[in-house]
Amino acid sequence: MSSVRLIWRKSVNAVMLTLTGVAAFGVVCILFLILGYFVYNGGRSLNWAFFTRLPTPVGESGGGMANAIIGSLKLLFLAALIGLPVGLMAGVYLAEFGGKAFAFVIRYTTDLLNGVPSIVIGIFAYSLAVAPVKHFSTLAGGLALGIMVVPITLRATEEFLRAVPGSLREGAMALGASKWRTIATVVLPAAAGGIITGMLLSLARVAGETAPLLFTALGNRFWSPGWSQPTAALPLMIYEYAISAYDDWHRQAWAAGLVLLAIVLLANLGCRMALGRRGMPRSS
Amino acid sequence: MSTTATTIDRAAPPEAGPRAFIRRLRDGDEIAHVVTLVFAAAILLITSLLVYELWMDSRLSRAKFGWDFFWTRTWDPIFDHFGALPFIYGTLVTSVVSLMIAVPLGLAAAVFLAELAPRRLSDGIAFLIDLLAAIPSVIYGLLGIFVVVPLMRTVIGPALKAVLGKLPLFGGPNYGVGFLTAGIVLAIMVVPFIISVSREVLLTVPGDQREAALALGATRWEATWQVVVPWARTGIMGSVFLALARALGETMAVTMVIGNDPKVSASLFAPGYTIAAVIANEFTEATGDLYLSALIELGLVLFLMTFILNGLARILIVATERGGGHPS
Numbered sequence: 126m127s128s129v130r131l132i133w134r135k136s137v138n139a140v141m142l143t144l145t146g147v148a149a150f151g152v153v154c155i156l157f158l159i160l161g162y163f164v165y166n167g168g169r170s171l172n173w174a175f176f177t178r179l180p181t182p183v184g185e186s187g188g189g190m191a192n193a194i195i196g197s198l199k200l201l202f203l204a205a206l207i208g209l210p211v212g213l214m215a216g217v218y219l220a221e222f223g224g225k226a227f228a229f230v231i232r233y234t235t236d237l238l239n240g241v242p243s244i245v246i247g248i249f250a251y252s253l254a255v256a257p258v259k260h261f262s263t264l265a266g267g268l269a270l271g272i273m274v275v276p277i278t279l280r281a282t283e284e285f286l287r288a289v290p291g292s293l294r295e296g297a298m299a300l301g302a303s304k305w306r307t308i309a310t311v312v313l314p315a316a317a318g319g320i321i322t323g324m325l326l327s328l329a330r331v332a333g334e335t336a337p338l339l340f341t342a343l344g345n346r347f348w349s350p351g352w353s354q355p356t357a358a359l360p361l362m363i364y365e366y367a368i369s370a371y372d373d374w375h376r377q378a379w380a381a382g383l384v385l386l387a388i389v390l391l392a393n394l395g396c397r398m399a400l401g402r403r404g405m406p407r408s409s
Numbered sequence: 410m411s412t413t414a415t416t417i418d419r420a421a422p423p424e425a426g427p428r429a430f431i432r433r434l435r436d437g438d439e440i441a442h443v444v445t446l447v448f449a450a451a452i453l454l455i456t457s458l459l460v461y462e463l464w465m466d467s468r469l470s471r472a473k474f475g476w477d478f479f480w481t482r483t484w485d486p487i488f489d490h491f492g493a494l495p496f497i498y499g500t501l502v503t504s505v506v507s508l509m510i511a512v513p514l515g516l517a518a519a520v521f522l523a524e525l526a527p528r529r530l531s532d533g534i535a536f537l538i539d540l541l542a543a544i545p546s547v548i549y550g551l552l553g554i555f556v557v558v559p560l561m562r563t564v565i566g567p568a569l570k571a572v573l574g575k576l577p578l579f580g581g582p583n584y585g586v587g588f589l590t591a592g593i594v595l596a597i598m599v600v601p602f603i604i605s606v607s608r609e610v611l612l613t614v615p616g617d618q619r620e621a622a623l624a625l626g627a628t629r630w631e632a633t634w635q636v637v638v639p640w641a642r643t644g645i646m647g648s649v650f651l652a653l654a655r656a657l658g659e660t661m662a663v664t665m666v667i668g669n670d671p672k673v674s675a676s677l678f679a680p681g682y683t684i685a686a687v688i689a690n691e692f693t694e695a696t697g698d699l700y701l702s703a704l705i706e707l708g709l710v711l712f713l714m715t716f717i718l719n720g721l722a723r724i725l726i727v728a729t730e731r732g733g734g735h736p737s
Contacts, residue, residue, distance in 0.1 A: 137490045138628035142525060148517035152600055153534055156541045159552060201604045215447030222442045241459070241712060241720035242658025244685045248708045252462040252735035272455060322465045333545020336660035340692045360547045364661060382551050386544065393543045398534065
């Protein structure tokens with residue numbers, strides 16, 4: 126009787142533990158399936174013209190997404206310009222100056238901002254930068270992405286500043302440096318590697334965002350000179366081409382997907398390898 | 410009064426008051442303090458402005474429809490009659506379906522990583538799973554359209570119909586796009602979050618809990634399921650809320666596979682619509698102020714839903730990581 130029960134318990138043990146292993150490896154397999162599928166499908170359609178040519182009119186095959194690649198770079202540049210300083214300075218405040226109550230409020234608000242759905246950020250950027258001037262623009266898209274960059278940059282900055290040993294600060298202050306000189310010349314350089322990696326990670330995240338660009342940057346089939354016109358972006362093109370009805374556009378969507386996936390994953394891979402797992406800012 | 414005030418001022422350590430503040434400003438430290446403070450306050454400003462804009466820009470719709478907005482099934486841009494019910498329904502259904510798939514899968518994987526796998530293997534897999542979380546949502550949408558939808562039409566759908574076809578939940582025609590397809594794609598997207606947060610929470614469970622259960626003769630699985638997981642349950646709930654908040658706000662992937670049809674249907678095979686998807690599709694085409702205002706009110710609803718869930722998740726995760734989640 127008791128041996129039957131023991132056998133039962135042992136088999137439950139074996140079955141359930143195996144299932145957990147299957148679940149873990151199953152999820153990892155999804156990653157490799159996605160990668161393999163994109164390399165196979167995108168690789169076939171990727172060619173030199175993809176990087177150098179403009180999209181062709183409907184019905185004419187060939188062409189590329191040069192304008193979308195440049196558009197994405199311009200949007201990322203704006204996002205960095207808007208988001209990184211705010212995230213960095215606020216992170217310095219939280220790590221070095223912050224009091225209790227106000228710092229808590231800022232931290233909480235940052236988490237909140239990080240959790241806002243990207244489409245809602247899009248609405249926000251629309252009301253700030255599109256509605257008043259009545260036209261879509263690169264600027265508005267950059268603003269939307271810039272807002273999304275802030276929380277991740279702030280988190281990384283704060284964490285890496287806190288990881289700088291107190292003895293470094295004390296050493297600088299003992300030599301007579303004021304607090305801000307200590308921060309600017311000793312603490313920040315010591316944490317620079319981590320902070321820069323965190324910034325790159327935050328840019329890698331917004332590089333793939335589509336939803337906030339739908340009604341800010343809008344998309345464009347031509348070059349977009351300057352900053353105040355609608356612009357194409359890689360994720361927008363993928364979306365537009367994927368839901369279209371043309372096989373040729375589908376092929377290009379796969380190619381663009383491969384390029385985007387490669388950029389985002391390589392940036393993540395590089396940053397995370399450089400940091401090691403410990404001290405990595407949480408993406409959630 | 411003035412003379413006494415100055416003497417006290419000199420004797421006392423620097424404290425609050427505008428004059429003392431301005432005096433301290435002259436040191437570089439205070440300038441640095443104020444400058445960084447301004448940037449920190451900017452975050453507060455951005456977030457309040459976000460809420461303010463959503464609230465103000467949706468006032469037309471709020472004034473016209475009031476609370477009826479939430480119960481109305483019609484979405485008719487031509488006659489300017491807008492109700493949010495189909496979208497709220499679609500958002501909730503897709504999110505619940507995704508959690509039904511992602512929670513068991515994610516929890517099992519987290520248990521494996523935290524309890525069974527050797528540390529290096531566990532770290533390696535967690536690293537790969539973080540990469541999975543970094544994949545942009547439009548990429549998942551692309552896979553959804555060209556891989557999941559055909560699979561749904563030819564394999565998963567017919568199989569489910571053969572087994573459970575009698576239930577209204579799996580009745581009706583199967584187009585490939587719909588609630589279930591969106592739920593499956595969402596599940597793949599949120600499972601990394603459940604795994605990575607749950608694993609961290611499970612790793613904080615003290616080793617003596619495990620050892621005590623094993624010493625009493627429990628099998629490895631019994632120790633895990635009856636001792637370790639209950640200990641960490643608040644944090645695991647936190648990870649689920651976090652995943653739910655993600656799923657509710659997810660836009661691109663869902664828009665591409667849900668079918669974009671504002672209907673409330675009992676069948677999971679039926680095409681539907683979500684809040685984020687309707688904003689993505691119709692925002693640029695919204696002619697008329699009321700139309701735009703109704704879409705922005707939907708954005709406000711979405712914002713409030715994720716706001717509440719994120720807040721709850723954060724509280725639960727912090728509670729467990731501090732060890733307060735366990736009823737002593």
